[in-house]
Amino acid sequence: MPPESSTTSAEGNAPAPRSTVWRDLACVAALTVLAAALGAFFDFGERVYQWTRSVERFQLDELPATLFVLASGLAWFAWRRYGESQRELRRGRALEQEAERLLADNRRLASQGIDAQESERRHLARELHDELGQYLNSISLDAARIRDLSAEREPEIHRVSLALIQSAHHVYREIGGMIRRLRPIGLDEFGLPTALEHCVDGWRERLPGASFALTVEGDFSALTDTQNITLYRLVQEGLTNVSKFARHARVEIYLVRTSADPGEIVVTMADDGPGTDLTKPRAGLGLIGMRERVEALGGEFHIASKPQGGFLFCARVPVQARLPVPGAPNDPAGLAKSEK
Ligand SMILES: Nc1ncnc2c1ncn2[C@@H]1O[C@H](COP(=O)(O)OP(=O)(O)OP(=O)(O)O)[C@@H](O)[C@H]1O
Ligand SMILES: [Mg+2]
Known part of the structure; x- marks a missing residue:
């Protein structure tokens, strides 16, 4: 049976650890040094110049400077996006914390509501027991006295007194049930x-x-x-x-x-x-x-x-x-x- 869970877990987007950042930067530096060493070893610039000399009219020799500007622009662009994503992340974390705080508030309020409800129930149970219970008992006792006094002398009154006793017992039982539902028997006393x-x-x-x-x-x-x-x-x-x-x-x-x-x-x-x-x-x-x-x-x-x-x-x-x-x-x- 698939359980229906009440719990939700919010997994935060953890930022990349510092060690990964330094490793990536080291990769970039190593590749740059390697490219410079290979370029020097194979005379890359001269070779490119020789290959492109025939098409000098297209100004291909200006390409490195242009590519340098493009690379710098892309680095700047990436840096800006990185800053934005960091801000988004911080905003997300703040929202997450706010949501957690609200959830805690919500739980606390719910708990206080339940406490208030239980204390009201306890109060009602006490009132029912102490007030109604006592009066019902008196009614029952009075009716029993009428029953005894009217026995064999006033059959009609005797019959009414018996009905009265029965009704009082019925109400007493009902109230007893209500009291037990309002405040469970033995919970306070026996655990x-x-x-x-x-x-x-x-x-x-x-x-x-x-x-x-x-x-x-x-x-x-x-x-x-x-x-x-x-x-x-x-x-x-x-x-x-x-x-x-x-x-x-x-x-x-x-x-x-x-x-x-x-x-x-x-x-x-x-x-x-x-x-x-x-x-x-x-x-x-x-x-x-x-x-x-x-x-x-x-x-x-x-x-x-x-x-x-x-x-x-x-x-x-x-x-x-x-x-x-x-x-x-x-x-x-x-x-x-x-x-x-
Ligand atoms: N022991 C059970 N066996 C089978 N179905 C159950 C059982 N307990 C609950 N259900 C199902 O889950 C539903 C929701 O139960 P829930 O206690 O929330 O409501 P309810 O008992 O119908 O009404 P309320 O508790 O508000 O008087 C029920 O209507 C019933 O279909
Ligand atoms: Mg139910």
Whole structure:
């Protein structure tokens, strides 16, 4: 399967090394000396004069001076073009640097946007839990009290109280689901591997037709908040896609931290479902969001698939991400301080 790469590498036009310039100049000097020596040895000027004496009327003896002017002119012309190409090269390098700077700015902004989104989600989850959750609980308790008081005395009120309890439980469950989607369970308290296991377990229950295998290798204890949530959201979106497009697939998820220090984290998810044709335009924002999240952390994101050939994505995230501007309000876990 041809991987679809997210990375582009700009190869700069390296100028010729100095040694080549001196070698070329030495060639020119050597050829000139050789031509002078051969000319002196064979009396070249006299011979030319003898050959051209019969056609003196054409002024061929003026040719050397003319050729000398032509050669000097060509040297001047080449020198000017060389200067121009050097200026072009410098301009190209400056543009390249500007593009790199803009790209870095873009990544930083994307990262800050994601941080802001996550902190807003966390806030919403807290509000939902603390405000709505508490009131729903009270409603549920009050309804239970009405149910108990009305039992065998007010059948109609009893029936309404039962319906009320059921509705409160339903809303409570829905809100619980929303809270879990907004802020993954256990991510803050127990870390990424446990949160992912919990997430995969949820999908095991919801998708009995599929099978899931999660492999975690390495130490994930010292990741920043942004890295944790990014890696979690990748798996979350990947599993949501499995539930939509590959409900009966075998899904393998690998979360690996490379042994080098500080190294990188590689998340791979592969399924053997129906796959898709990547050459055709795709609807949806999930994969785009995944790519943006990974690139905002200075990582790479690849997908591979073909019809009836399963689907795979692989994200590589450097552990020491070059992220926020030092001193910026969104500098999770003091990342900027650890920047090299
Ligand atoms: N596991 C998969 N198996 C087969 N096709 C997939 C899989 N994951 C994604 N795709 C294909 O890639 C497309 C893009 O996925 P993406 O997650 O970006 O969008 P979506 O899931 O359709 O919508 P959204 O994520 O915005 O709700 C999908 O429409 C689907 O065709
Ligand atoms: Mg999706």
